[in-house]
Amino acid sequence: MKAVDSVLDLIGNTPLVKLDKLSGDGAADIFVKCEYFNPSGSLKDRIALEMIREAETEGKLGPGYTIIEASTGNTGTSLSFVGTLLGYRVVIYMPEGMTPERIRLMESYGAEVHELKGEGASGSGGVAGAEVEIGTRMACYEIERSQPKTWWARQFSNPANTRAHLTTGREVLEQMDGRVDAFVASIGTGGTLYGIAKVLKEELPDVRIVGAEPAGGRFPLSEGHWRVPGFGDEVTGGIIEEMMESGLIDEVVAVDNDDAAAMHERLVREEGIFCGVSSGANVHLALQVADELGPGKRVATILHDSGDRYFTVKKYTT
Numbered sequence: 001m002k003a004v005d006s007v008l009d010l011i012g013n014t015p016l017v018k019l020d021k022l023s024g025d026g027a028a029d030i031f032v033k034c035e036y037f038n039p040s041g042s043l044k045d046r047i048a049l050e051m052i053r054e055a056e057t058e059g060k061l062g063p064g065y066t067i068i069e070a071s072t073g074n075t076g077t078s079l080s081f082v083g084t085l086l087g088y089r090v091v092i093y094m095p096e097g098m099t100p101e102r103i104r105l106m107e108s109y110g111a112e113v114h115e116l117k118g119e120g121a122s123g124s125g126g127v128a129g130a131e132v133e134i135g136t137r138m139a140c141y142e143i144e145r146s147q148p149k150t151w152w153a154r155q156f157s158n159p160a161n162t163r164a165h166l167t168t169g170r171e172v173l174e175q176m177d178g179r180v181d182a183f184v185a186s187i188g189t190g191g192t193l194y195g196i197a198k199v200l201k202e203e204l205p206d207v208r209i210v211g212a213e214p215a216g217g218r219f220p221l222s223e224g225h226w227r228v229p230g231f232g233d234e235v236t237g238g239i240i241e242e243m244m245e246s247g248l249i250d251e252v253v254a255v256d257n258d259d260a261a262a263m264h265e266r267l268v269r270e271e272g273i274f275c276g277v278s279s280g281a282n283v284h285l286a287l288q289v290a291d292e293l294g295p296g297k298r299v300a301t302i303l304h305d306s307g308d309r310y311f312t313v314k315k316y317t318t
């Protein structure tokens with residue numbers, strides 16, 4: 001690899017690895033895309049750069065602005081990394097109770113982090129995989145309206161999020177020589193699954209697209225809950241709704257936290273892959289799909305982030 005001019009040029013083009021020990025006999029092969037190779041340790045670097053560049057081009061973001069976002073971890077870290085590097089002040093709103101490692105990561109890159117406490121922070125409703133972020137998104141909405149020179153990245157509804165993952169999808173297709181029978185990914189904002197699904201289904205109409213969500217959510221996508229009453233589009237956003245109504249997603253499956261955590265541990269110990277807990281959920285589900293498809297088929301999935309942000313908790317949240 002040749003020298004690059006900026007660390008931002010290292011975003012994307014992540015490696016894809018075939019699982020060696022975890023793939024079962026008599027099952028399809030499983031390939032994992034190691035997104036923790038992105039500079040700040042997660043695939044959210046891709047969307048942070050795309051959302052910021054687009055906002056600059058559209059004149060919504062410029063010198064002297066503050067970037068704000070509601071995040072439980074990865075998007076906040078990526079916006080802190082990319083935003084600070086490009087000269088912006090970055091302020092992240094988190095619900096109380098996230099791991100201290102995640103706050104330290106954001107602060108290390110230069111962001112100001114505010115933990116919102118109490119009922120308002122967790123909100124009284126939400127979409128599966130993102131329930132805890134409704135309150136912090138409402139805070140961003142109010143701040144953007146009341147404070148000049150503030151830009152809210154809006155990862156849950158910003159089309160630049162999904163667009164960034166068209167590139168991820170093209171990478172998967174190329175790395176797998178165009179031979180993908182199924183693709184599996186956890187859903188938070190929906191940007192990863194939707195962006196990659198768009199590219200794969202266009203090239204391979206028979207590919208099976210499977211979403212994963214944490215079991216026990218109040219509004220499970222797997223049970224058809226993707227319209228959330230009581231909150232405006234500004235807050236709940238549209239990626240999940242658009243994705244679920246696009247016809248591109250074949251199914252969404254709830255994955256239990258214990259299964260995700262156990263698979264995460266196996267990935268680290270048996271494959272030497274130091275990913276986060278949602279990656280464990282993805283691989284747990286990918287193994288089920290691989291069993292169903294059988295030998296000779298190929299399942300791809302995503303390892304969203306690095307394991308270093310889950311030392312103090314092993315919980316599957318997106």
Ligand SMILES: Cc1ncc(COP(=O)(O)O)c(C=O)c1O
Pocket residue numbers: 073074075186187188189190191192193276278279304305317318
């Ligand atoms: C660790 C982790 N896994 C999965 C996801 C889901 O990705 P997306 O928001 O693109 O649906 C996210 C993002 O929220 C995440 O941070």
